[in-house]
Amino acid sequence: MPFIIPFGRSFFKKIEWAIKFACFVHLIGEHVTEVTMCIGPSMLPTFNMIGDIVVLEHFSPKLKRLEIGDVVVCISPTNPWRAVCKRILGMPGDRICIDPTVINRKYIIVPRGHVWLQGDNMSNSTDSRSYGPVPYALIRGRVFARIWPQTCWIKNGMIPLQDE
């Protein structure tokens, strides 16, 4: 095969290593940790509107270790191409008030295998209040750190209510 000879053996070795490296990067991004951008006003006090670069890990959803107060990235139930970044406010079995500001409050019990997600900026956020509880299988990962603009850990925002 004369047309291969100019490349030589080392060329194919390089291609092999490039493919192996791409597979490794894909595996890490799919199962260990991932860097994404989070844009929009829905998480406003926690994340900026113009976009933050955050890191998420895929272990917590797989090991079922998510708790109320964790920030997660999940696929939007209304658009399978989009991912959204929200905070978990209810786990299966919890009784949740959909909107506390109206007079006739409505309550919902989160069904089995679902979570209740809401943005931190409740007045400008499309979340479980409009599309209902989100299936657990749609959660991609838990956000645990922000890289840019300020590097910091994102902690569970749950503060227990204290009796006076």
Added chain:
Amino acid sequence: MQPTFNPDSNKLRRDVVLLNRWIAVTHEYVRGDVVTLFAPDDPDRVITKRIIALEGDTVFTTLPHPDKFVKIPKGHCWIEGDDIFHSKDSNEYGPVPLALINAKVSYILLPFSRFGKIERVESSRVSVFKDD
């Protein structure tokens, strides 16, 4: 999914099928396709159902569902098993998000007697939304 997969002629042996994973990337679903998806009520279980309706359609439901008919919201679909009397499907938990679907079942490989492509079967209980 009894008449389509694992019929009584199988004698309790399971079918081996070929899945098309690419459809979970393009999200081009057609009414009547058989798909596998994560169960909405249990993230560890993968179920096989047929897509009955896509977004905008109106479905006439069967019994466990409280409403007579349902309009499918944006980004959701209505899925049902082929054996409607022994199937836990959208009639129990309502429309499911398209993002839960992870593959389309395209061929039956084993047993050889039923080898072949899986046909699309459209339901008569749907009024299809027409977009001009």
